[in-house]
Amino acid sequence: MGRGERFRVVVLGARFGGLAVVHRLRRLMGDRVTLTVVDQRATAVFRPALVEAMARPPVFVRSLRIPLDRAVGRAGTFLNDRAVAIDAHRRLVHLASRRPLPYDVLFWATGADAAWSVVEGLSPATGGLCEDFLARHAAAANATWTGGRILFVAGPYRADPRATPQPASACECPLYEAAFLFDQALRRHGRRDHTEVVVVSPAGVVGEALGPRGRARLQDLLDTRRIRVVTGARYVRVEPGRLVLADGALKAERMIWIPPYAGSDLARRSGLDDGYGWVPTTGHGRHRDWPDIYAVGDLAARLPKTAHAAVTQARAAVDHWVRTVRGQSPPAPWHPASVTLLDTGDGRALLAYGPGPVGDAREHVVHARWAAWVKDLLAWLYVRSDGRLPFTP
Template identity: 40%
Template sequence: MHKVVVLGSRFGGSATAYWLHKLFARHELDVTIVDQWPMMTYRPAMVMAAAGHPQIADQWHINMAKKYEQAGFHFIRDTIFKIDPASQQVILTGHPPLAYDTLFVATGSDPGWATIEGLGPQRSGVCEDYLARNTGYAVHNPIHHIVIGIGCLHQSPYDPIQLQASLDVPGFEVGFLLDAWLSQHNRRKGTSITVLTPAGVPGESLGSISQEFLLKELKRRDIHLITHAQYERVTREAIVLKNQVTLEADRMIWVPPYPGSQLLRLSGLDDGYGWMPTDEYCRHERWPNIYAVGDVNRSALPKLGHIAMLQARTAVHAFWAERKHKTSRPYHPYILHVLWLGNGRGIFTLSDTLYGGKRQWVNVGRMAAASKSVFNWSYRIFAGWMPIMP
């Protein structure tokens, strides 16, 4: 039986498992998913936890292992040490080497906390449950200066899409949600909110219409924006920029830099910069039985779950087509994102302008926020295997 191994169990890994289950009969494949945790922390909900609702962090743990086992797949809880493409094995820290015929890598990129002097998880963040929870509790205390720092994206120079920020939308989202929460508690006038981004505009990946709206909304709500931020160092109470500007912060919230994957570097599967080089079907350029899905793929954008799900569909359909002597469609990316604005409003963006297209559709209001709530709850109820998949 053909052995398929999927590394990672978040958006990309889960969607990969879904399409393997959807396209193949049980007797065709022996599928194993490997991840450190049987429970997935649903990161898009963590902005709500950070914005004054810490209890939410414990409500968004999804049992992915149970879903895989129901589908007849194997789940191994372990840490992935290395991939050996020559021997077609995955080296784990607590189990014997795991052999594969086809490998899907959906492990994501590593947060680059150490890439800025003084920065670390102790400075707080929003992309992990424990960081969002701590921030959610902290904002219940008196705070005068909240600074939201967005790290750099350390891309490969070979990537045709070049961005400056790791992913800025969670940073702006938590800023808007905190603004609304503080206003509801009559504390907004005594608290400043500042967003730092290495990019030149907010919503760098979203397109010009959304960017213009975000600029106006930040100004309207008195949320300060500093673009082209270059970080010198971080201290316990301040962020120092390279132009010698020092921003006091009695609470920081970070979306950390992303410098690629150490696993790929160690395995010799990266492009020299921590990202996997792939063709239009998400196959490794040198090893055609290895696919990259989500953040780890050079053509993806970190922390955009929709991109990971698109790549999972492309990769598994290409694998299916190869085995069935069929044809499949190449990867055609576009941005689909909803950003909560607070007070029951959101901004929905559908755009391909980042990839050279001309399509931009933006909706602002309660329907946009409701669409994100529906997606989040659907993802939770169906453990990532929803009736409608991108």
């Protein structure tokens, strides 16, 4: 890296992965880069807390938002715009409403698209929790809930069938959490008897992302709370008041979905995906064919698809790039770990930690009050620090 050399760095997507890149770059490179951050939304939201919509009034969502112009601050320029294509040959990001943006290095963290259209009849209007507007609507609908059956449904995960591990769902645990929180809210108001709470998942087991100990603990809690789970679900279509599965239909007064995960249209459109919508990377997050592009978080062809993974991948990618431009040896590559922190609504949370992308027998599991405090504290710290978590300085 020559003296006085300034790199044009573009960060695309500014939630867990993107904001972690911004903060890490600011720390390691200061003003030695010209930083531009692009996101189609003006605010980032602390997604893991959106499940709280099942037990709180709609306004609570406001407390989870981070204004992105403030988060980027003096470190760079924030552009509220949508990327429509990436031209890796010419190192340009094409935006919906501005001139193409040139880069020397691109940190790409636009996540997975919510693939509602994968299931016939499914749309954001069906019900969901993965964005702040959906959580607000879900919370508003709770106020008029009079009873019946509610389904919490995990969409399927579509990826290269040769990849291992190959989970059936990429994001199932938040639905267990949402079911627990709704159950608790109904009990608090003495209305639980009129409601059947059902979690529906394409996974073959309850708590696919967990190891055997975590699954057993989760199953105990579900039994105690009278929450039923339908595993191995194969979705055919969504109809008004019905979810049609390959082996029958489930009637429901209401559904809350985490939509299917089928990669990124931006990656597909730009010819930068692995054929399944996910971006192929090295262990440091570098694109396998384009060394000036790093992909981190849900977008990358890696597991698990969690906020924790996005943040730690961001750190590994920035460290790799900084050491490369400084002519230093590369840092250790990113290693997956599965961290699940699931609020059970009774003042406690189930914490499972395992080395590896999905839980295994070496997993540590606790169900404790302090775990619920940790969860609340993380949300508070994340928002207050504009996405700068203590473990990603």
